[in-house]
Amino acid sequence: MATATKVLKNFYRDSVSLMQLSSTFAKLPGVEQASAIMASPNNMSLLREAGLLTESVDASANDLLIALQGDAEALESALAAAESALKQPPPSSSGSGSSRGLPPRSIEMGLGNMVGANLVLISTPGEYAASEAFKALSLGLNVMLFSDNVELKDEIALKRFAQSRDLIVMGPDCGTAIINGIPLAFANVVRRGVIGVVGASGTGLQQVTCLVDRWGGGISQAIGTGGHDLHRDVGGISMLQGLKALAADPSTSVIVLISKPPSPEVAGHVLEAAERAGKPVVVNFLGADPARVRRGNVFAATTLEDAAAAAVALAEGRNPDDAKPKYPPISIPSRLSPGQQYIRGLYSGGTFCYEATLLLKKELGQISSNTPVEPGDRLTDVWTSRAHTVIDLGDDLFTRGRPHPMIDHRLRNERLIKEATDPETAVILLDVVLGYGSHADPAGEIVPVVQKARDVAGKAGRDLVIVGFVCGTAGDPQNLARQEAALREAGVILAESNAQAVRMASAVAVGAGAAGGRS
Amino acid sequence: MIQALFQEKLQVLNVGLSSFTDSIAMAGGSALQIEWAPPAQGQAEVGRDLARLVNLSAVETANQTAFDTYQSAQPVLRGVGIAGHVIPDMAERMILHSGPPIAWNDMCGPMKGAIVGAILYEGWAENLAKAESIASRGEIVFEACHHHRAVGPMAGIISPSMPVWIVDNTTQGNQAFCNFNEGIGKALRFGANSSEVIARLKWMGQVLAPALRAGIETLGGLELKTLMAQALHMGDEIHNRNVAASSLFLKRLVPALLKTHTPSNEIAAVVDFIAGNDHFFLNLSMAACKAMLDAAHGVPGSSMVTAMARNGVEFGIRVSGTGAQWFTAPAPFVDGLLFPGHAPSDAAPDLGDSAITETAGIGGFAMATSPAIVKFVGGTPQDAIDNTLSMTHITLGRNNAFTLPPMNFAGSPAGIDIRKVVDTGIQPIINTGIAHREAGVGQIGAGITRAPLACFTQAVSALARTTERSE
Numbered sequence: 010m011a012t013a014t015k016v017l018k019n020f021y022r023d024s025v026s027l028m029q030l031s032s033t034f035a036k037l038p039g040v041e042q043a044s045a046i047m048a049s050p051n052n053m054s055l056l057r058e059a060g061l062l063t064e065s066v067d068a069s070a071n072d073l074l075i076a077l078q079g080d081a082e083a084l085e086s087a088l089a090a091a092e093s094a095l096k097q098p099p100p101s102s103s104g105s106g107s108s109r110g111l112p113p114r115s116i117e118m119g120l121g122n123m124v125g126a127n128l129v130l131i132s133t134p135g136e137y138a139a140s141e142a143f144k145a146l147s148l149g150l151n152v153m154l155f156s157d158n159v160e161l162k163d164e165i166a167l168k169r170f171a172q173s174r175d176l177i178v179m180g181p182d183c184g185t186a187i188i189n190g191i192p193l194a195f196a197n198v199v200r201r202g203v204i205g206v207v208g209a210s211g212t213g214l215q216q217v218t219c220l221v222d223r224w225g226g227g228i229s230q231a232i233g234t235g236g237h238d239l240h241r242d243v244g245g246i247s248m249l250q251g252l253k254a255l256a257a258d259p260s261t262s263v264i265v266l267i268s269k270p271p272s273p274e275v276a277g278h279v280l281e282a283a284e285r286a287g288k289p290v291v292v293n294f295l296g297a298d299p300a301r302v303r304r305g306n307v308f309a310a311t312t313l314e315d316a317a318a319a320a321v322a323l324a325e326g327r328n329p330d331d332a333k334p335k336y337p338p339i340s341i342p343s344r345l346s347p348g349q350q351y352i353r354g355l356y357s358g359g360t361f362c363y364e365a366t367l368l369l370k371k372e373l374g375q376i377s378s379n380t381p382v383e384p385g386d387r388l389t390d391v392w393t394s395r396a397h398t399v400i401d402l403g404d405d406l407f408t409r410g411r412p413h414p415m416i417d418h419r420l421r422n423e424r425l426i427k428e429a430t431d432p433e434t435a436v437i438l439l440d441v442v443l444g445y446g447s448h449a450d451p452a453g454e455i456v457p458v459v460q461k462a463r464d465v466a467g468k469a470g471r472d473l474v475i476v477g478f479v480c481g482t483a484g485d486p487q488n489l490a491r492q493e494a495a496l497r498e499a500g501v502i503l504a505e506s507n508a509q510a511v512r513m514a515s516a517v518a519v520g521a522g523a524a525g526g527r528s
Numbered sequence: 529m530i531q532a533l534f535q536e537k538l539q540v541l542n543v544g545l546s547s548f549t550d551s552i553a554m555a556g557g558s559a560l561q562i563e564w565a566p567p568a569q570g571q572a573e574v575g576r577d578l579a580r581l582v583n584l585s586a587v588e589t590a591n592q593t594a595f596d597t598y599q600s601a602q603p604v605l606r607g608v609g610i611a612g613h614v615i616p617d618m619a620e621r622m623i624l625h626s627g628p629p630i631a632w633n634d635m636c637g638p639m640k641g642a643i644v645g646a647i648l649y650e651g652w653a654e655n656l657a658k659a660e661s662i663a664s665r666g667e668i669v670f671e672a673c674h675h676h677r678a679v680g681p682m683a684g685i686i687s688p689s690m691p692v693w694i695v696d697n698t699t700q701g702n703q704a705f706c707n708f709n710e711g712i713g714k715a716l717r718f719g720a721n722s723s724e725v726i727a728r729l730k731w732m733g734q735v736l737a738p739a740l741r742a743g744i745e746t747l748g749g750l751e752l753k754t755l756m757a758q759a760l761h762m763g764d765e766i767h768n769r770n771v772a773a774s775s776l777f778l779k780r781l782v783p784a785l786l787k788t789h790t791p792s793n794e795i796a797a798v799v800d801f802i803a804g805n806d807h808f809f810l811n812l813s814m815a816a817c818k819a820m821l822d823a824a825h826g827v828p829g830s831s832m833v834t835a836m837a838r839n840g841v842e843f844g845i846r847v848s849g850t851g852a853q854w855f856t857a858p859a860p861f862v863d864g865l866l867f868p869g870h871a872p873s874d875a876a877p878d879l880g881d882s883a884i885t886e887t888a889g890i891g892g893f894a895m896a897t898s899p900a901i902v903k904f905v906g907g908t909p910q911d912a913i914d915n916t917l918s919m920t921h922i923t924l925g926r927n928n929a930f931t932l933p934p935m936n937f938a939g940s941p942a943g944i945d946i947r948k949v950v951d952t953g954i955q956p957i958i959n960t961g962i963a964h965r966e967a968g969v970g971q972i973g974a975g976i977t978r979a980p981l982a983c984f985t986q987a988v989s990a991l992a993r994t995t996e997r998s999e
Contacts, residue, residue, distance in 0.1 A: 019602050019751050019753060019754060020754075020929075021754035021757040021758060021929065022931075023758075023761050023931075023933075026937065047754075069751075070754075071751035071754040093618070099984070110917065111914075111917070111918050111921065111954070112561075112563045113541075113560065113562050113563065114562065114563050114564070114565075114921075114951075114952040114953060114954065115564075115567075115951035115952045116541055116543065116562060116951075117582065117583075117948070117951060118562075118921050118948075118951075118952055119541040119562045120541070120559060123539055123541060123558075123560045125536070125537065125539045126539045126540070126541045126560070127533055127536055127538065127539055128533070128538060128539070128540050128541070129541045129542075129543060130540050130541070130542045130543065130548055130552075130559075131543045131544055132542075132543070132544030132548060133543055133544045133564060134564075134566075136572045137566050137567075137572060137575055139576075139579075140567070140572070140575040140576050140578065140579035141543050141564075141579070143576075143579040143580070143582075144578075144583075145541075146952075147579070147582045147583040147584065148582065148583050149583075150541070151530070151533060155544065155545075155548075156544070167654040175530065176530065188533065188534075188538050189533075189534060189536075189537070189538040191538050191540075191552060191555055191556070191557035192551070192552075192555050193540070193548070193552065194548055198555060201880045208954075229534075230534060235723070244595065250530055251530075253530075254530040255531075256533040257531045258531045258534050260534065288588070331597070371953050382713075398569045412531075445551035445555065446547070446548075446551065447555070471957070478821040486554070
């Protein structure tokens with residue numbers, strides 16, 4: 010029987026812990042007896058009496074002494090094992106589980122509670138948002154930046170920093186994303202599937218993902234980039250990253266890209282990257298010439314609806330060029346008075362408004378707006394419509410000090426009545442957006458106002474056409490079918506998409522114009 | 529790669545609108561709401577500086593170095609010396625005080641009273657009026673203890689002929705100093721300067737100091753860290769409760785003292801004095817903490833706090849990576865219990881270098897192990913545990929030598945990180961005594977206070993200016 014000792018200088022453990030550890034050391038292979046003690050003279054003499062200490066050791070009461078007795082050849086490794094057990098850092102948490110933990114107060118602190126976090130969703134006031142995003146990226150987390158009013162230079166810095174770390178910044182001003190089937194911020198509950206979307210516009214993403222869902226397809230990922238991503242100075246960093254990620258994603262077989270027309274240089278980069286994606290890519294650069302987009306595996310869509318239809322066709326192995334949605338002929342029963350000739354579009358979604366303006370311009374010429382396609386078509390007074398007018402009520406001009414019109418319908422309701430009293434109004438065009446973030450029951454807000462608008466027009470001896478569409482899905486908390494039924498019941502003529510609703514409104518206006526011309 | 533995200537379970541930290549957290553959860557996702565408020569009290573520019581420093585590799589590496597150095601330091605009580613002989617750069621007519629530097633005219637009542645007492649003790653003036661007049665005429669140099677590797681509780685007054693503890697850090701080789709604890713009641717550190725106070729100081733110089741010197745010499749020095757670790761297991765947090773540590777110290781001292789040639793009546797007086805003062809060990813605790821933290825000071829880029837100190841007017845901190853600079857804010861008042869006969873309006877703002885203990889991860893940071901302490905603020909033992917737990921969110925690590933039984937023997941949270949303080953808004957907690965605002969009345973209570981956030985926001989901006997993010 011041999012003995013071995015080891016002294017750990019200036020190493021304190023309380024005696025109860027040491028007794029526990031000693032009993033575990035005694036179970037090490039080849040060990041007969043074991044003791045770990047603070048080396049006070051008293052303790053040392055106890056060890057001697059026990060036969061564990063046979064030689065003199067240089068140790069004092071502040072030192073920890075490990076003494077083992079057993080097979081000579083086993084003792085060395087047993088000593089090493091004992092030492093490493095002693096030097097194990099003590100547990101880092103209380104372990105009792107009964108204490109009241111603080112709620113996390115920073116991203117870093119949150120990471121302590123959610124170790125597997127992989128995305129930070131930021132909706133702080135704009136002046137603080139870039140700093141929070143920067144912290145998230147520094148901590149290795151992807152970012153969805155819902156906040157707006159982030160300076161362009163900060164957006165560029167954030168996106169370049171993210172790129173260098175192989176992370177993505179969705180935003181700033183990114184309202185919508187669906188990642189791994191989870192809707193983020195203003196997004197809809199869509200079926201999962203093989204279509205991946207990257208969009209610079211929140212409502213654009215909502216329209217495409219909802220129509221894909223409506224037409225039987227499904228979404229793998231919907232990545233938002235924020236509205237400035239395809240700005241020349243930003244260079245489409247996030248869209249290019251999203252495109253690359255979807256190209257590499259085995260669960261995605263068709264990709265859709267949505268944006269207002271980028272600068273030619275950025276468009277060039279995006280289209281080149283799309284060509285290299287190795288899978289079909291449908292591109293909707295709102296208002297761009299399709300001929301400049303179409304190439305190889307890259308298909309051009311002129312509307313959000315076309316983009317969704319093409320993507321569904323491609324996902325089903327059909328030819329996207331034959332996939333244009335087919336609608337029943339538009340027949341709108343109306344008895345419009347001779348003076349009623351104009352469209353009044355009252356939008357809550359900025360991209361819907363923009364798309365409507367583009368489509369109507371082709372049919373009807375000048376379209377006034379607070380967010381016009383041509384600068385010359387800007388409304389001088391955004392509160393008063395002028396001939397054909399389409400307005401984005403989500404614009405800063407209207408939302409200052411007020412919730413967004415997707416949440417609070419009051420402003421649009423007031424405007425709707427105002428348009429109904431205008432004897433020149435022939436048709437009112439509305440979008441209704443469902444999904445997380447939006448009002449819990451938009452139809453409940455709109456229906457009474459539609460009835461009132463009809464009354465107002467009726468009392469003046471006029472009919473009024475109200476055309477709309479609901480952007481949503483069966484899975485949304487508001488339920489698409491229920492919302493549509495309520496609106497139809499109130500006499501709103503519903504299309505499936507914005508583009509279709511615009512065409513209907515346009516047909517009414519053209520008809521009214523022709524009728525007016527005959528009179 | 530970003531597409532790796534597509535293979536993982538999405539787990540979202542939500543900063544801002546809490547409805548987003550709810551809707552993610554409703555949709556079957558996983559989200560955690562951050563209780564966010566604009567960092568740095570809404571100063572967006574400081575927020576940017578902070579963002580630049582978060583997880584910055586230069587800072588992380590520097591902090592690892594600073595924290596490891598702090599953790600590996602071995603403070604050993606080497607002996608007793610005379611301030612003027614052993615404290616570096618201690619000039620002939622110099623008086624050291626607690627906290628960041630402060631001019632005579634700006635000092636609080638207790639500090640002025642203590643300085644007058646020290647002048648009388650040194651014999652530089654024969655009465656109070658003359659002492660005050662030479663102090664105000666600028667004939668005496670006032671400097672911060674911290675500028676001389678020293679610390680002192682409350683007014684923290686150290687004059688050249690006072691005895692001081694000498695603590696060696698045997699790992700890195702630096703030294704730290706602290707004056708002796710005079711006991712409670714009328715004491716110089718609270719600004720008392722009566723003849724009784726001066727007489728006690730003389731006795732401490734003439735009898736106590738030589739006896740302690742001889743005793744420590746016989747012991748061959750005394751390892752302080754293991755003694756402190758033991759005291760933490762006995763209900764001390766070694767800042768505002770030192771009864772176990774003082775007892776352990778006495779237990780080690782007496783046998784050694786008896787082996788010296790000190791006359792037995794003096795030994796009796798010394799033992800009586802120490803046994804009658806539950807805070808006797810505080811000054812050793814402070815010197816040990818100072819020795820550990822000075823070793824960790826001066827690591828470029830490190831965001832670890834190496835000193836927190838108050839002069840009764842200002843609260844100041846120093847940070848490892850920003851050199852000698854102090855970051856100051858008005859000293860807060862202490863929330864606590866007052867002794868009978870005193871009102872909150874009697875209290876001086878927070879005072880003394882003793883927050884060096886919290887800086888080193890004990891005191892308020894180790895409150896979990898010292899439930900008796902929370903009684904000062906009417907708290908429960910659970911509050912003590914919660915206070916210690918909350919400090920884990922603003923510290924770099926755990927001091928594995930200072931383990932806390934109620935926390936399942938986890939190490940005490942240590943190494944305050946200015947970034948985490950500013951990012952979370954969680955202010956370091958300090959257990960401390962409350963001094964009367966007038967000189968000489970003494971301690972009127974004890975309680976808990978928090979280090980002002982403004983010190984940390986300034987430090988973050990200063991540290992950001994010393995680092996460049998390199999990609």
